[in-house]
Amino acid sequence: ETGVTQSPTHLIKTRGQQVTLRCSSQSGHNTVSWYQQALGQGPQFIFQYYREEENGRGNFPPRFSGLQFPNYSSELNVNALELDDSALYLCASSLQTGNKQYFGPGTRLTVT
Amino acid sequence: GDSVTQMEGPVTLSEEAFLTINCTYTATGYPSLFWYVQYPGEGLQLLLKATKADDKGSNKGFEATYRKETTSFHLEKGSVQVSDSAVYFCALSDDSNNAGNMLTFGGGTRLMVKP
Numbered sequence: 001e002t003g004v005t006q007s008p009t010h011l012i013k014t015r016g017q018q019v020t021l022r023c024s025s026q027s028g029h030n031t032v033s034w035y036q037q038a039l040g041q042g043p044q045f046i047f048q049y050y051r052e053e054e055n056g057r058g059n060f061p062p063r064f065s066g067l068q069f070p071n072y073s074s075e076l077n078v079n080a081l082e083l084d085d086s087a088l089y090l091c092a093s094s095l096q097t098g099n100k101q102y103f104g105p106g107t108r109l110t111v112t
Numbered sequence: 113g114d115s116v117t118q119m120e121g122p123v124t125l126s127e128e129a130f131l132t133i134n135c136t137y138t139a140t141g142y143p144s145l146f147w148y149v150q151y152p153g154e155g156l157q158l159l160l161k162a163t164k165a166d167d168k169g170s171n172k173g174f175e176a177t178y179r180k181e182t183t184s185f186h187l188e189k190g191s192v193q194v195s196d197s198a199v200y201f202c203a204l205s206d207d208s209n210n211a212g213n214m215l216t217f218g219g220g221t222r223l224m225v226k227p
Contacts, residue, residue: 004155033214042116042201042217043156056214090156098213103148103156 004093004104012110013081021076021107023091031055031096032074034066037088037106049074078109086111114139118202118218125192125225133187133221135176135202143204145169145178145185146215150199159187159200192225199223 005024013019025032031050035043045058049068063079072093078085088108092101119134137143147159147169160169165180174189185202202218 031213035215035217040220042203042219043215045214045216048214058214092156094213100158101213101215105153105155 004091004102006089006091006104006107008107009105010108010110012112015081015083015111017081018077018079019081019109021078021089021091021109023074023076023093023104025072025074025091025093026102029093029095029102030072031094031099032068032072033092033094033101034074034076035090035092036060036085037090038084039087043090046076081111083111085109114143114204114206114216116202116204116216116218118200118221120219121199121222123221123223125223127194127225127227128191129225131187131189131192131196131223133200133202133223135185135187135218137183137185137202137204139183139204139206141206143206145176146203146205147174147176147185147187148201148203148217150201150220152198156201192223194225194227197223197225 033048034046037043047057048055052068065077067075088106090106091104094101115138144163146161148156149159160171162169162178168177176187199220203215205213
């Protein structure tokens, strides 16, 4: 059984650009959540997808958007990047919406 | 809204010392409470959890008791090891929101254990 994987591991973007981050859920998990972790802070909830539908959203602007695919893998898209978007982006999957979440290692995004 | 406050670090201890990391919370409903650990270069791992008042979560020698009267969930370990050096996050999941098991995290506490 493979764990949660994320790609890429690191990337550097310029302010104003767009970025797509990817997450492969643990086998059999139909729920995925995305979190943003700024340096030295705790993760903040961005949104959650359950069976390809958005199931809740945190306090993030619409330029943060997501997708969940039929195989339950997921993407996080961020448009019009700002310097403050520099952070570690974590993906977590779970068997159902109320179950234990398993976190991936994260993608480190740097916006210059 | 929901929030979690935990003691700031770093906490530096000698091996075999007693550990306490304080955590308090604010929630509108009846949350479940968690401690997560983040080792260098690794993803967050669930350390322990408690789902209702007076429950005690425990794992790998760590313990935390859900205290509703003081809205607290302090993490303790009787004898820390160098391998416990990591960042610890207190978190809650409040079913009264409409985001499944959305987690609200505290700011994290870095623990450094010296031999």
